[in-house]
Amino acid sequence: MQAYGGVSIVNALPSWYGSTMAVNLKVEVKVREGKRKTEDPLIAEILEHFSRNYGVPQLEVEVNSEIPVGSGLKSSSAVSTALIGEIAHRFSLNVDVPKLSAILSLKAGVSYTGALDDAVAAWFGGISFTYNKDFKVIKRERALRDVSVILLARGGKGRIDMEKLRSFKLLFHEIFREALQGRIIEAMKLNGIAIAEILGFDTEPIEGTLTRGAMASGISGNGPSYFAVTREGEEGPIVDFLSRYGEVKVARGVDVEGRD
Ligand SMILES: Nc1ncnc2c1ncn2[C@@H]1O[C@H](COP(=O)(O)OP(=O)(O)OP(=O)(O)O)[C@@H](O)[C@H]1O
Numbered sequence: 001m002q003a004y005g006g007v008s009i010v011n012a013l014p015s016w017y018g019s020t021m022a023v024n025l026k027v028e029v030k031v032r033e034g035k036r037k038t039e040d041p042l043i044a045e046i047l048e049h050f051s052r053n054y055g056v057p058q059l060e061v062e063v064n065s066e067i068p069v070g071s072g073l074k075s076s077s078a079v080s081t082a083l084i085g086e087i088a089h090r091f092s093l094n095v096d097v098p099k100l101s102a103i104l105s106l107k108a109g110v111s112y113t114g115a116l117d118d119a120v121a122a123w124f125g126g127i128s129f130t131y132n133k134d135f136k137v138i139k140r141e142r143a144l145r146d147v148s149v150i151l152l153a154r155g156g157k158g159r160i161d162m163e164k165l166r167s168f169k170l171l172f173h174e175i176f177r178e179a180l181q182g183r184i185i186e187a188m189k190l191n192g193i194a195i196a197e198i199l200g201f202d203t204e205p206i207e208g209t210l211t212r213g214a215m216a217s218g219i220s221g222n223g224p225s226y227f228a229v230t231r232e233g234e235e236g237p238i239v240d241f242l243s244r245y246g247e248v249k250v251a252r253g254v255d256v257e258g259r260d
């Protein structure tokens, strides 16, 4: 089963309200009956859930992912929804894939809020708006068209200052409202800059991309990946500039059909 990575529109850690857009970085998960091998806490939690509650036999899991681990590009939600979706399909189980992903991600300790925003985007594609505290989906929309999402994709994030983030609850709630009213790119920009400043990431890559014409730029998730949004065909100067810092990928928003 496939699911997708994403970029943040609004990080849910400060206010519990989150929004994410899926991008075409793919995760593919396959399972087959056989001895469970994984040490990974998220995969182990999911397998244990299906074994305990549905009597699903032991499974070997194969993950092929285009998303760096611990990047802020929603790798955990993509892996989690793809694995849950694969097991549900194979054993004909009726489950709410993103919600179960959020519950089990929390239990496995790989997420702060359950990241329902990331899981909804990973599974359905498009743009999610969620209230993670109640595992509630507020709205889903199609992904942005005619724009490129340029990623300085980095893995291996560190710990974050949750208390400090939570002290900006009001600001992030307001950014969420802007996004809900359709100002997606503006919200992405404000959120991306605010997260960088609050968590102490270098803002030079953001400034540099904005001065070169990016419509939005910032940190995705809790970092350390940076993103910039441009009109299709205008990626050149941004890609050249961000390449000074590391490997750059050009992605697009993605929608998934037939999962409603
Ligand atoms: N290729 C992979 N194979 C197996 N598990 C993976 C893979 N990629 C990610 N994961 C799972 O996701 C976890 C990383 O989640 P983490 O929340 O740190 O990263 P992220 O989802 O990229 O970040 P963010 O939530 O800020 O977007 C890993 O510990 C693992 O459980």
Ligand SMILES: O=C(O)C1=C[C@@H](O)[C@@H](O)[C@H](O)C1
Residues within 6 Å of the ligand: 008, 010, 011, 012, 013, 018, 019, 072, 074, 110, 111, 112, 113, 114, 115, 116, 117, 118, 220, 221, 222
């Ligand atoms: O761990 C979490 O709950 C989250 C992590 C980041 O991806 C955030 O962007 C997301 O909104 C929530």
